[in-house]
Amino acid sequence: MEKLSNPKVTIEIIQKYNFAFQKRFGQNFLIDGHVIEKIIRAAEITKDDVVLEIGPGIGTMTQYLAEAAGEVFAVEIDKNLLPILAETLAEYDNVTVVNEDILKVDIAALTGGRPVKVVANLPYYITTPIIMGLFENHIPATSITVMVQKEVAERMQAGPGGKDYGALSLAVQYYAKPEIVANVPPNCFIPRPNVGSAVIRLTRYEEPPVKVKDEKKMCSLIRASFNQRRKTLVNGLGNAGLPGITKESASAALEQMGLSPTVRGEALTLEQFAQLSDLI
Numbered sequence: 001m002e003k004l005s006n007p008k009v010t011i012e013i014i015q016k017y018n019f020a021f022q023k024r025f026g027q028n029f030l031i032d033g034h035v036i037e038k039i040i041r042a043a044e045i046t047k048d049d050v051v052l053e054i055g056p057g058i059g060t061m062t063q064y065l066a067e068a069a070g071e072v073f074a075v076e077i078d079k080n081l082l083p084i085l086a087e088t089l090a091e092y093d094n095v096t097v098v099n100e101d102i103l104k105v106d107i108a109a110l111t112g113g114r115p116v117k118v119v120a121n122l123p124y125y126i127t128t129p130i131i132m133g134l135f136e137n138h139i140p141a142t143s144i145t146v147m148v149q150k151e152v153a154e155r156m157q158a159g160p161g162g163k164d165y166g167a168l169s170l171a172v173q174y175y176a177k178p179e180i181v182a183n184v185p186p187n188c189f190i191p192r193p194n195v196g197s198a199v200i201r202l203t204r205y206e207e208p209p210v211k212v213k214d215e216k217k218m219c220s221l222i223r224a225s226f227n228q229r230r231k232t233l234v235n236g237l238g239n240a241g242l243p244g245i246t247k248e249s250a251s252a253a254l255e256q257m258g259l260s261p262t263v264r265g266e267a268l269t270l271e272q273f274a275q276l277s278d279l280i
Contacts, residue, residue, distance in 0.1 A: 004060040004088060005033035010190055013058055017084050021191060025078050026123025029057045030147075032188035035199075036064050042181040042201050043119050043145035045069050050111055052141070054102045054120035054130060057081065059088035065119060066092035073110055075102045102130055107139045115140045121147040124193070128152070128168060131202070135175040136219075144176070144202040153180050153198035165266050167226040171219060173270055174210070176202035210274040218277035221245075225265030225273075233265050237280075245280055253279040 002009050010031050013019075021027045030036060039061065045051060045068040056062040056074035058081060065072045072095045076085065079099055089095050098110065103126075107116070118141050122130060127148045134141055148156075151164075156172045157180055158164035172178055182199040186192040212218045224240035225233050234254065238247030251261045253276055259268075268276070 001088065001091065003033060003063060004029075004058055005031060005036055005064075007031040007190065010058065010060065013084060013088065014190075017080075019058075019080065019084065022078060022080075025055075026125045027057060027078070028121070028189040028191060028193050030060050030121055030188060031190050032184075033064075035182065035184050035188050036061050038182045039119060039145055039147065039199050040064055040068050042199060043117050043143060045117060045119070050114050050116045052107060052111065052116045052118045054118065054146075055123060056085060056097070057121070058084045061119070061121060062089055062095060063092070066095050069117075070094065072096070073098060073116075075100055075105055075110075077101050103133055107134075107137075111140070113140060115142050117142055118144040118146070120145075124149045124152070124195070132171060135171070142204055144204070145181075145199065146202075147184065147197055147199050149193075150183060150196040150198040153178075153200040156200055156202070160267060160269050162266075166229075167223050170222050170270050170273060172202060174208055174215075174218075176204050178202050210271050212274040213278050218274055221277050221280070222265075222273055225268075229264075229266070231264075232262050233268070234261050236265060249280055250276075 004010050010029060047070050049069045051065050051069040051072045053062055053065055053072060053074040056076050062074050074095060075098045082099055085097050134144060155164045155166060155168050157178045158169045178200055180198050180200050184197040220242055224242055225236050228236050234247050234250045237245055237250040254261055256279055257275055
């Protein structure tokens with residue numbers, strides 16, 4: 001079968017199955033082979049790898065992954081795509097299509113606990129929950145290489161002090177080293193999204209870059225610090241209703257760290273958040 005990265009083949013398949021794009025699943029199919037090759041190169045996929053693909057769609061990138069990897073598990077939520085995938089992936093015997101919601105799948109059970117490389121063209125409305133779910137559930141992923149909204153990729157990579165820096169930057173950078181590897185214009189998709197996209201590779205740390213006594217507590221603290229961006233860190237934490245954390249205890253901890261009580265969340269590094277979490 002000719003590759004689906006040819007727009008003509010994609011349109012023929014969509015028409016053949018009378019497929020209707022579902023807005024609620026955020027479906028935008030890739031139609032650019034160069035972009036797919038860039039993603040596979042960035043993810044460093046080899047025949048030794050087990051790949052978890054999230055949202056294969058009609059199987060455009062899955063075809064390339066099947067040729068590059070040892071084994072591919074493709075998790076697709078939309079059951080209307082199953083007959084299409086059965087046709088487009090018919091010649092690949094190393095692909096398992098799973099009709100599930102990725103947020104509910106037991107990934108370790110699916111892959112037999114083997115380490116995986118995650119590759120996906122993610123639905124933009126649910127990017128953050130998916131990525132944070134993969135990290136927080138400590139799935140055995142060595143890297144996550146995903147297509148996301150350009151603005152979200154920039155936030156994941158942002159450092160302290162800038163307008164893009166926030167809870168997502170800190171959470172991602174606690175678990176992985178982020179690197180934007182490609183910018184992708186809207187004309188590489190059917191239908192065209194209204195925003196620019198980017199491919200970001202998140203290389204998982206074996207050990208987090210900072211030591212913290214209670215990872216969950218630090219993550220709650222970070223979220224609370226950015227919930228109301230214009231507020232000082234002390235007010236943000238004081239109003240968050242986190243157990244045992246008051247404006248007074250936050251203020252005292254900042255003082256111990258040599259920081260002003262009027263400091264805002266975006267001024268603190270990951271290391272400082274870990275320190276704050278341990279002190280408070």
